[in-house]
Amino acid sequence: MTLILFNKPFDVLSQFTDRGSPTTRATLSDFVDVPGVYPAGRLDRDSEGLLLLTDDGRLQARIADPRFKLPKIYLVQVEGAPDAAALDRLRTGVELKDGPTRPATVERIADPELWPRTPPIRFRASIPDCWLRLTIREGRNRQVRRMTAAVGHPTLRLVRWSIGEWTLAGLAPGRWRQA
Template sequence: MSGIILFNKPYGVLSQFTDERQGTPRPTLAAYIDAPGFYPAGRLDFDSEGLMILTDDGRTQARIADPRFKLAKTYLAQVEGEPGDEALEALRRGVRLKDGMTRPAQSELIDDPALWPRDPPIRVRKTVPDSWLRLTITEGRNRQVRRMTAAVGHPTLRLVRWSVGEWTLDGLMPGEWRRA
């Protein structure tokens, strides 16, 4: 049986154990997780937060990360403006991006979730309201949720991956991890 680690990746942390970029080093998973033999099953952008799954089994890693398995991933997205029915319906049908149509997403407007404060906080503009969406996708293109919300006129300000398949962030603060 494979081992699974659930990790709440903080904002500004690479979703890998090393930083190959030259110059100022950036924080990596190695600063948080000391579990030899475990590797990320998928990625989460440097400027996104939330659930990462790590495993010590290659098959499990592929099953979680490979888009052909259509594992649902749910995100909480703080967006600019207040999306109306038309924008939400566009997300539900699928959005045309430069790399083609996305699969349909579950999307709904939600109340502000009770999340930890982000460090650094997002930039707040007094003249532009913001709101929160819950989006569930079954593919994993590069920066997909950010590109989808921008395509419907509501750029993402903060993005938190809440769940991957059956696993959730429930009970994990940023930088914390546990075995599943």
């Protein structure tokens, strides 16, 4: 069994090919040259961080399937400064168009020491931002972004830090290692 931890950079697709696009976009094949592995779950093109790749179908299902409730920790830079009420809404579950989310664990954190993003997040002196550490146990399409927007604080930058026991610690963007 092969399990790869990959730090997916911003603007990279979570797939090995880019079919149907008139322009060539970066994909996993630009970074990972290991035959027979596939992503266990997805990470949006405009999100960064941990993506697990494996050649084991059962492991892939266990990682990606919400039934197993594997915790996923995200470092999220949001616009504004969420108050206690906004954080409590995230903690109890947010109503989205596709139904309520499961409760999340969330806390405000100091600016994390992360690599610079290319392109950088646009800084606006008149609008503050802050960082959250958000843990969810499901994985709907663009879920974290939709949750923060629902409580009035759109996501500016999203970095998945860990999935279950696997973490991004010590792994530079565009790099991978076997678990």
